[in-house]
Amino acid sequence: MLMRGTMYFQTFKHGATSEDPQQIDPDHPVLLRGFLGTSFLLLAVALVMLMLLPQPSYSQNKEDFEVSNLIKNVKERFHLNSRDVGSIRPLVNQENRKVLEVYARFSGDQPEYSDRVWQEIVLRRREFESGVGFNLTPRQKSALRAARAAIEEKILGYLVEDFVRFLAAYLELRDWELASVQKVFELENEKKYRVLSRHFSDTLALNMEMEKISQESDDLLRSLLDRDKWRGYLSLVERLTPTA
Numbered sequence: 001m002l003m004r005g006t007m008y009f010q011t012f013k014h015g016a017t018s019e020d021p022q023q024i025d026p027d028h029p030v031l032l033r034g035f036l037g038t039s040f041l042l043l044a045v046a047l048v049m050l051m052l053l054p055q056p057s058y059s060q061n062k063e064d065f066e067v068s069n070l071i072k073n074v075k076e077r078f079h080l081n082s083r084d085v086g087s088i089r090p091l092v093n094q095e096n097r098k099v100l101e102v103y104a105r106f107s108g109d110q111p112e113y114s115d116r117v118w119q120e121i122v123l124r125r126r127e128f129e130s131g132v133g134f135n136l137t138p139r140q141k142s143a144l145r146a147a148r149a150a151i152e153e154k155i156l157g158y159l160v161e162d163f164v165r166f167l168a169a170y171l172e173l174r175d176w177e178l179a180s181v182q183k184v185f186e187l188e189n190e191k192k193y194r195v196l197s198r199h200f201s202d203t204l205a206l207n208m209e210m211e212k213i214s215q216e217s218d219d220l221l222r223s224l225l226d227r228d229k230w231r232g233y234l235s236l237v238e239r240l241t242p243t244a
Contacts, residue, residue, distance in 0.1 A: 067089070067092055067093050067096055070092055070096075070147045070150055070151070071085060071088075071089055071092060071147070073146075073147075073150070074088075074143040074144075074146050074147050075143075077143070077146065078139055078142060078143040078146070079139075080139070080140070080143055084137070084139065084140050084143065087133070087135075087136060087140050088133075088136070088140050088143055088144045088147070091133055091136075091144055092144060092147045092148070095128060095144070095147070095148045095151065096151055098124060098128075099124065099148065099151045099152055099155050100151075100155065102117070102120050102121060102124060102155060103155045103158060103159060105120070106120075106159055107158070107159065107162050110166065110240075111159065111162035111163045111165075111166050112159075112163065112240050113159050113160055113162075113163035113164075113185065114237065114240055114241065115210070115214065115241075116240075116241075117156075117159060118192060118196075118210060121152065121156070121196070122196065122200075122206070125152075125196070125200065128148060129200075132144065132145070152193075153193060156189055156193065157186075157189065160182075160185045160186060160189050163185065164178070164181060164182045164185055167181065167233070167236070168181070170232070170236060171225070171229045171232050171233060172229075173229070177224065177225070177229075180224050181221065181224060181225075184217050184220045184221055184224070185217070187217075188213055188214070188216075188217040191213045192210055192213055195209040195210060195213065221233060
């Protein structure tokens with residue numbers, strides 16, 4: 001549940017004693033306990049509010065995006081030598097930054113997981129494929145593609161996590177609803193990524209499959225959510241969809 005607003009704490013009291021400095025002992029045990037109690041209360045409230053703030057998934061798992069780990073994985077998978085690694089390392093760094101730009105654009109206080117995310121993923125993939133290292137060997141190109149795909153899949157997974165977490169707060173989902181909704185979006189993400197890999201060069205087939213998967217997800221969400229929450233979801237999606 002999202003918490004907004006300002007909280008004020010007043011710890012002073014009016015009265016004869018409070019207005020007579022001779023009668024106030026700052027070391028008095030009752031006053032001291034009251035001060036410490038108020039301090040601990042403020043600290044506890046601050047900690048709880050900090051815990052309630054949505055945390056981006058990427059910041060929690062940024063180690064997964066260490067380029068050195070990606071290089072290590074593709075080096076073993078494609079049996080690369082030191083020269084191969086030297087050739088693809090700067091390109092993996094470059095693609096890492098480009099894909100992370102997608103996450104930066106669609107994450108934040110109000111994360112988005114929509115058709116626009118996939119349009120951006122497809123656009124970035126086409127830009128990559130049109131300029132993939134002309135001086136690379138076939139093995140190096142395969143390793144570079146595999147490294148980029150690993151980053152791409154992680155980013156999409158994090159966007160789903162961020163969006164579902166936001167959606168749970170926005171719709172005030174119960175635990176069982178949250179678990180079911182999360183499965184819907186995770187399944188959609190997996191299906192769409194497989195379709196992207198299979199129909200990347202066929203725009204018409206890609207769009208048709210993407211729309212089909214989106215409709216399947218909507219049908220599942222409609223069956224899981226009550227009428228008010230379904231309307232709330234549609235309202236949110238409409239607000240996130242830019243008008244022409």
